[in-house]
Amino acid sequence: MAPDTAAEQSTDSNARSPATIAQSFYTRWARLYDTLARRAPGVGTVRSEAADALDLSPGDTVVEMGCGTGANLPYLAERVGTDGTVVGVDFSPGVLDVARERVRDYPNVHLVRADATQPPLADPDAILATFVSGMFDDPAAVVSSWADLVGPGGRLCLVDLAETTDSTWRVLNPVFRALVRITAPPGTRTMRGSPTAMLDERLVSAHRSLESRCRVTHRATHVFGFARVRAGVVE
Numbered sequence: 001m002a003p004d005t006a007a008e009q010s011t012d013s014n015a016r017s018p019a020t021i022a023q024s025f026y027t028r029w030a031r032l033y034d035t036l037a038r039r040a041p042g043v044g045t046v047r048s049e050a051a052d053a054l055d056l057s058p059g060d061t062v063v064e065m066g067c068g069t070g071a072n073l074p075y076l077a078e079r080v081g082t083d084g085t086v087v088g089v090d091f092s093p094g095v096l097d098v099a100r101e102r103v104r105d106y107p108n109v110h111l112v113r114a115d116a117t118q119p120p121l122a123d124p125d126a127i128l129a130t131f132v133s134g135m136f137d138d139p140a141a142v143v144s145s146w147a148d149l150v151g152p153g154g155r156l157c158l159v160d161l162a163e164t165t166d167s168t169w170r171v172l173n174p175v176f177r178a179l180v181r182i183t184a185p186p187g188t189r190t191m192r193g194s195p196t197a198m199l200d201e202r203l204v205s206a207h208r209s210l211e212s213r214c215r216v217t218h219r220a221t222h223v224f225g226f227a228r229v230r231a232g233v234v235e
């Protein structure tokens with residue numbers, strides 16, 4: 001099959017790159033991932049809160065980077081209304097197939113297969129990225145480039161998972177580590193250190209980058225402290 005986007009062409013030349021491995025992984029497990037993405041305890045609340053944190057108005061354009069199977073897209077579409085536009089960007093074809101089914105009844109939601117670190121988009125009002133920062137080599141640079149894309153007054157919201165620091169729930173960290181190890185794309189399992197340490201490091205880096213570029217408007221933890229939400233307005 002011929003490559004259908006620049007994202008695919010750029011990874012074809014390096015067949016075992018982490019990007020290629022991640023695309024195969026998310027394509028193979030798209031249906032199972034979709035069940036988790038919608039039904040995991042507390043995840044609906046987090047998605048709704050993240051969409052609220054973007055402070056969207058009817059008519060706005062909002063982009064979700066690494067939209068996966070589209071679990072956030074209906075929340076965003078409801079907030080921008082029929083005069084607004086929602087764009088979901090992801091580089092894995094399998095998850096985009098599931099997302100396409102999900103947004104069939106939303107004519108103002110568009111799906112683009114592209115690299116979220118270099119999205120082929122201009123001037124959105126807001127950007128959302130949930131459970132994605134841990135997949136970028138340099139999350140701080142990516143978040144900063146998103147701040148440039150929305151420009152001053154634009155909004156960013158990140159949601160990411162990390163070990164909990166809540167003393168009541170720390171006992172669950174070994175379970176979290178095991179889940180991350182099982183569910184991480186194969187390439188990330190062999191990188192230096194544990195996948196959880198890498199996830200933590202990248203979350204901190206992404207969220208600090210948001211804080212350095214934005215006036216922070218929302219900061220919260222959910223799901224026993226494992227899910228961290230940060231949102232802000234670019235200065």
Ligand SMILES: C[S@@+](CC[C@H](N)C(=O)[O-])C[C@H]1O[C@@H](n2cnc3c(N)ncnc32)[C@H](O)[C@@H]1O
Pocket residue numbers: 022023026037065066067068069070071072089090091092095114115116117129130131132135136
């Ligand atoms: C853990 S899933 C999260 C999906 C969705 N945001 C959610 O909340 O359910 C990570 C997604 O990011 C996508 N992804 C990772 N790196 C990407 C990149 N550089 N460009 C586009 N998509 C990417 C993967 O294909 C996958 O669908």
